[in-house]
Amino acid sequence: MMFWNALLLAIREIRRNLMRASLTVLGIVIGVAAVITMVTLGNGATEMITAQVSSLGSNLVIVRPGQRMTPGQPAGWAPAFKEDDVGAILEGVNGVRAVAPVASRGSTVSYMTESVFTPVTGTSPAYQEVGNWKLAEGRFFYDSEQRAGRAVCVLGQTVKKSLFSNTSPLGEKIRFRGISCEVVGVLLSKGQSAMGQDQDDIILLPLKAYQRRVAGRRSRQDVGTLMISVRDDVRTDKVVKDVTALMRERRSLAPNESDNFSVFDTKQIAETLSSTTRILTALLGAVAAVSLLVGGIGIMNIMLVSVTERTREIGTRLAIGALENEVLLQFLVEAVALSSFGGLLGILLALLASAGLAAAMGLPLVLDLQIVLLAFCVSASIGVLFGFVPARRAARLDPIEALRHE
Amino acid sequence: MLKRAGMTEAATALIELREVTKTYGSGVAAFQALKGVSFAIQAGEFVAVMGPSGSGKSTVMNILGCLDVPTAGEYLFLGEHVETLNRDQRALLRRHYLGFVFQGFNLLARTTALENVELPLLYRGMAVAERHAKARAALDLVGLIGWEHHTPAELSGGQQQRVAIARAIVTNPTLLLADEPTGNLDTERSEEIMALLTGLNREHGITVLMVTHEAQMARHASRTVHFVDGLVHSDTRADEVPA
Ligand SMILES: Nc1ncnc2c1ncn2[C@@H]1O[C@H](COP(=O)(O)OP(=O)(O)OP(=O)(O)O)[C@@H](O)[C@H]1O
Ligand SMILES: [Mg+2]
Numbered sequence A: 001m002m003f004w005n006a007l008l009l010a011i012r013e014i015r016r017n018l019m020r021a022s023l024t025v026l027g028i029v030i031g032v033a034a035v036i037t038m039v040t041l042g043n044g045a046t047e048m049i050t051a052q053v054s055s056l057g058s059n060l061v062i063v064r065p066g067q068r069m070t071p072g073q074p075a076g077w078a079p080a081f082k083e084d085d086v087g088a089i090l091e092g093v094n095g096v097r098a099v100a101p102v103a104s105r106g107s108t109v110s111y112m113t114e115s116v117f118t119p120v121t122g123t124s125p126a127y128q129e130v131g132n133w134k135l136a137e138g139r140f141f142y143d144s145e146q147r148a149g150r151a152v153c154v155l156g157q158t159v160k161k162s163l164f165s166n167t168s169p170l171g172e173k174i175r176f177r178g179i180s181c182e183v184v185g186v187l188l189s190k191g192q193s194a195m196g197q198d199q200d201d202i203i204l205l206p207l208k209a210y211q212r213r214v215a216g217r218r219s220r221q222d223v224g225t226l227m228i229s230v231r232d233d234v235r236t237d238k239v240v241k242d243v244t245a246l247m248r249e250r251r252s253l254a255p256n257e258s259d260n261f262s263v264f265d266t267k268q269i270a271e272t273l274s275s276t277t278r279i280l281t282a283l284l285g286a287v288a289a290v291s292l293l294v295g296g297i298g299i300m301n302i303m304l305v306s307v308t309e310r311t312r313e314i315g316t317r318l319a320i321g322a323l324e325n326e327v328l329l330q331f332l333v334e335a336v337a338l339s340s341f342g343g344l345l346g347i348l349l350a351l352l353a354s355a356g357l358a359a360a361m362g363l364p365l366v367l368d369l370q371i372v373l374l375a376f377c378v379s380a381s382i383g384v385l386f387g388f389v390p391a392r393r394a395a396r397l398d399p400i401e402a403l404r405h406e
Numbered sequence B: 001m002l003k004r005a006g007m008t009e010a011a012t013a014l015i016e017l018r019e020v021t022k023t024y025g026s027g028v029a030a031f032q033a034l035k036g037v038s039f040a041i042q043a044g045e046f047v048a049v050m051g052p053s054g055s056g057k058s059t060v061m062n063i064l065g066c067l068d069v070p071t072a073g074e075y076l077f078l079g080e081h082v083e084t085l086n087r088d089q090r091a092l093l094r095r096h097y098l099g100f101v102f103q104g105f106n107l108l109a110r111t112t113a114l115e116n117v118e119l120p121l122l123y124r125g126m127a128v129a130e131r132h133a134k135a136r137a138a139l140d141l142v143g144l145i146g147w148e149h150h151t152p153a154e155l156s157g158g159q160q161q162r163v164a165i166a167r168a169i170v171t172n173p174t175l176l177l178a179d180e181p182t183g184n185l186d187t188e189r190s191e192e193i194m195a196l197l198t199g200l201n202r203e204h205g206i207t208v209l210m211v212t213h214e215a216q217m218a219r220h221a222s223r224t225v226h227f228v229d230g231l232v233h234s235d236t237r238a239d240e241v242p243a
Helices: A002-016 A018-055 A084-092 A126-130 A143-148 A157-164 A207-213 A236-250 A266-305 A307-319 A324-361 A369-395 A399-404 B004-008 B057-064 B087-097 B113-123 B128-141 B157-169 B187-204
Strands: A060-065 A096-111 A114-123 A135-138 A152-155 A173-176 A179-187 A203-206 A225-230 A261-265 B015-024 B031-041 B046-050 B072-077 B098-101 B175-179 B207-211 B223-228 B231-237
Touching: A002 A018, A002 A324, A002 B113, A018 A266, A018 A324, A018 A369, A060 A236, A060 A266, A084 A096, A084 A225, A084 A236, A096 A126, A096 A157, A096 A207, A114 A157, A114 A207, A126 A225, A143 A203, A143 A207, A152 A157, A157 A179, A179 A207, A203 A207, A225 A236, A236 A261, A236 A266, A261 A266, A266 A307, A266 A369, A307 A324, A307 A369, A307 A399, A324 A369, A324 B087, B015 B057, B031 B057, B031 B231, B046 B057, B046 B187, B057 B175, B057 B207, B087 B098, B098 B157, B113 B128, B113 B157, B128 B157, B157 B175, B157 B187, B175 B187, B187 B207
Parallel strands: A114 A203, A152 A179, B046 B207, B046 B223, B098 B175, B175 B207
Antiparallel strands: A060 A225, A060 A261, A096 A114, A096 A173, A096 A225, A135 A179, A152 A203, A173 A179, B015 B031, B015 B072, B223 B231
């Protein structure tokens, strides 16, 4: 009975002070929605980057000519690798599963009336294992085809779609740089890389064929990159060290000369990237926490501005015979109702916003229930605190003091 | 705790003050607004309280209305020592026995006349239908039928005062306390309010205690208590020779 009364009185109080009530709700909605949305997007970004890095191949070591400290910094001239570096690494370094030589050149590729500009890459069949690629249809080219330098190629999804749309390209001939090349396979899509590149924008053909017919005359023997896949039971940093030592020896570098090549390790890249996104998520969370605080201060302001009016009203209620507890219950019900309504609305808004933004940004939706709960609890307690505490102070006064409040 | 049966004992007054004092503030700022007030009121009386500004009229009304507590002295309501009651007991006393009309109305803003009037019934836990019927009856009594759904801002001063009176009498209180109920009204409205209070006293048997500083209003009362400087200066009945 007492509770239903309090509920009725609370509803009337909300109806009478619709502006105050909606501002309170708004403050909570903004706080909750901001925190949940930002953390959800941050988590989505982290997860996507982690997934992309692991799609590179889990234990991958990449060797490039030149010293490139940071991406974007130009590499000084350094001699390229040769195909026999592949065999040397396989023999000379322990724990290596496979090594793929990679050389690339942007080319216009055409089929019938369609054409696209895309990097054409010469490599060996080891590329499939090293890059952790799966086939959508057809097959990868064989070792024998690599040795013979046959003009066969495997397409990434992007290239396949632009040239063939939905029909199967197997057995068809595509043309680039004056050669005609038979499509033997299509790769399964990997999507964007951690750096934002389209990994499916790719055409693979045997390195021998590439060197003979695609590469320019000057760089005929060059291999741009060596990709090394490391056995799961071997530490990649050990392989990095051994590869570095081996390459220094093969490139006849004196002990006082610095490396004219660089060796990366995807684990290291993955760790760097995911720690970066974690920091980013924390930053977003902090920004969101500030908006939670701002929402809270908004609620506090509204409540403090109306405290005189409310104190007088509580005095009136007490004067006509309300018990302290009845008044308290009424205001508690009001504060809890507004705060939880605002909180639920905030969660709803956050779900819509996160889903929409995640879709727009191509991120996976990673909802963290703990954050949802935390945001809800924090802002709901702000609402209850500032709604209820002034009311409690007023209800403890003698009615005449509450009525006289200025 | 409090039984209306007490009223049948002729010896027990409805209310009785014994040497009540009230001191506001403390130390050098202390001010004694009541300096030992004693008087008794029997059930059914219509008493006017008069006196110059600052003489302690409102202070004594607030104490009688259990809105404030005396510093010293005794306050008996139907023989019960009010000064020994706790907050909730005093709230229940207000709820079940007292109606208070404030000088400044103290209606809830943005709340209709009907909801204002039914508020005391809500705290009594009365069911909806009965509550509405009683609130309507009270508004009828003060002549405000047709104005139930107006908020205080949409009512004149006299109408607001009548809503306040309706709210005070809707519970059919034993004692109605009114602090300057005509203070803000012109003569015509004042006479209407006085007629209303007289009617409540005569026809509904409600004991009325009213503060006023107009002798014309006090004439409606059966007895006038005069305050000067925190003390009862004179206490005259209407059938006695008027001062
Ligand atoms: N809360 C308070 N704090 C301090 N002094 C007070 C307080 N309330 C009243 N007083 C003082 O007590 C004295 C009596 O006040 P009270 O309100 O009872 O006078 P009153 O007879 O009702 O006057 P009026 O006719 O102007 O309403 C006044 O001098 C007033 O200044
Ligand atoms: Mg006064």
